[in-house]
Amino acid sequence: MARGLALGLVVAVVLGALHAGVASAPAQDRPAPAAPAGFPLATDARLAGDAGQTRFVVDLSRSVEMRAFTLADPYRVIIDLPQVTFQLPPKAGERTRGLVKAFRYGLVMPGGSRIVIDTTGPVRVERAFVLDPADGLPARLVLDLASVDRATFLRAAAIDNRLPRESQRRSERDAPPNGDPRPIIVVDPGHGGIDNGTRAPTGEEEKTLVLAFALMLRDKLEQTGKYRVVMTRTDDRFVPLNDRVRLARQREAQLFISIHCDALARRDGGAEGATVYTLSEHASDAEAARLAEAENKADVISGVDLSAEPDDIADILIDLAQRETKNYSAQFARTLVGELKSTARLHKHPLKAAGFRVLTAPDVPSVLVELGYVSNKADMKQLTSDAWRSKATESIAQAVNAFFHPRLAGPSEATGAN
Numbered sequence: 001m002a003r004g005l006a007l008g009l010v011v012a013v014v015l016g017a018l019h020a021g022v023a024s025a026p027a028q029d030r031p032a033p034a035a036p037a038g039f040p041l042a043t044d045a046r047l048a049g050d051a052g053q054t055r056f057v058v059d060l061s062r063s064v065e066m067r068a069f070t071l072a073d074p075y076r077v078i079i080d081l082p083q084v085t086f087q088l089p090p091k092a093g094e095r096t097r098g099l100v101k102a103f104r105y106g107l108v109m110p111g112g113s114r115i116v117i118d119t120t121g122p123v124r125v126e127r128a129f130v131l132d133p134a135d136g137l138p139a140r141l142v143l144d145l146a147s148v149d150r151a152t153f154l155r156a157a158a159i160d161n162r163l164p165r166e167s168q169r170r171s172e173r174d175a176p177p178n179g180d181p182r183p184i185i186v187v188d189p190g191h192g193g194i195d196n197g198t199r200a201p202t203g204e205e206e207k208t209l210v211l212a213f214a215l216m217l218r219d220k221l222e223q224t225g226k227y228r229v230v231m232t233r234t235d236d237r238f239v240p241l242n243d244r245v246r247l248a249r250q251r252e253a254q255l256f257i258s259i260h261c262d263a264l265a266r267r268d269g270g271a272e273g274a275t276v277y278t279l280s281e282h283a284s285d286a287e288a289a290r291l292a293e294a295e296n297k298a299d300v301i302s303g304v305d306l307s308a309e310p311d312d313i314a315d316i317l318i319d320l321a322q323r324e325t326k327n328y329s330a331q332f333a334r335t336l337v338g339e340l341k342s343t344a345r346l347h348k349h350p351l352k353a354a355g356f357r358v359l360t361a362p363d364v365p366s367v368l369v370e371l372g373y374v375s376n377k378a379d380m381k382q383l384t385s386d387a388w389r390s391k392a393t394e395s396i397a398q399a400v401n402a403f404f405h406p407r408l409a410g411p412s413e414a415t416g417a418n
């Protein structure tokens with residue numbers, strides 16, 4: 001841990017996204033581009049019933065195993081399935097009836113898909129089953145929900161949420177190559193899978209924009225030969241926020257770069273340019289607070305149950321007393337803003353702080369860079385331009401060099417402990 005403190009630095013890059021709208025907006029995940037043929041297809045979804053009892057039906061090309069459970073605050077029903085290719089009609093997830101406010105769906109891990117239903121209040125899963133195809137009808141997933149009071153709901157949720165998470169445990173990451181003294185940098189493209197992040201008025205999704213940027217950043221950093229880069233994701237999959245933090249700590253990363261983009265409606269003042277965030281208990285302004293709250297919802301959107309996570313953000317913020325980490329984060333953030341000045345449009349206040357969950361590794365200095373606003377035309381032009389991505393990732397790589405180089409050049413206790 002002492003070693004981590006000496007050199008750790010977590011950088012989260014936020015590209016800018018209308019996160020506030022995301023939680024309630026249904027996800028229309030296209031089938032994952034890499035999805036091989038052969039996964040069951042979900043082709044339609046229907047709702048029936050009323051505010052007392054509601055039935056949710058999904059047509060499937062063949063029968064699958066399913067598991068349904070509930071989560072509170074906000075009230076949700078989660079349906080876990082083997083990997084399914086969703087080809088539901090556009091806006092299917094916006095259908096509202098009875099107890100169902102909206103639903104979203106997508107891949108949460110290789111081999112695993114999920115449907116998250118937002119309900120109007122506390123519900124009980126009365127029945128959940130899959131009918132085999134028969135009489136010319138497709139296989140059908142059927143979920144019956146009934147309205148219950150909050151106390152009943154919480155009792156049921158406590159019981160059935162104990163089972164599933166073990167199976168979702170992230171697979172072991174590769175061990176670091178023995179004897180390689182180069183610092184590990186974790187590059188973290190935000191969102192993914194069922195969690196689209198924000199969406200541009202022109203339809204581009206944050207998860208896709210930030211992945212393209214992050215992959216290019218990885219290449220730029222690896223080309224220097226000075227670093228080992230670990231990605232939190234390299235494709236369109238969901239990764240819980242705490243797993244991203246955990247990965248950085250497990251790998252004893254010395255820099256963590258999370259990449260996002262933001263959005264702000266014109267009626268909320270509009271905004272443009274890149275911003276670099278560090279972790280703080282107290283947000284530096286209202287916009288930083290709004291953004292952190294929105295980003296921290298990623299797990300809620302995908303249905304991850306935060307109540308099972310012991311490392312509450314408040315506890316971790318106390319660890320900020322580990323000032324060394326905090327100082328390195330701030331130092332890198334300043335360097336990064338300095339480098340980005342020449343290639344990116346910067347926000348009028350480009351250095352900010354707020355309580356981002358993904359920045360909470362106590363021993364890995366962390367920065368979150370918001371690359372721009374998908375709500376802003378000029379920012380969007382950059383975010384979708386390969387030429388701009390190339391310049392901006394180059395700037396970040398230079399900031400990383402400036403941060404590490406003096407230390408690597410000198411006699412450092414950090415490199416010795418690797």
Ligand SMILES: [Zn+2]
Pocket residue numbers: 014015016017190191197198206260261295
């Ligand atoms: Zn984001």
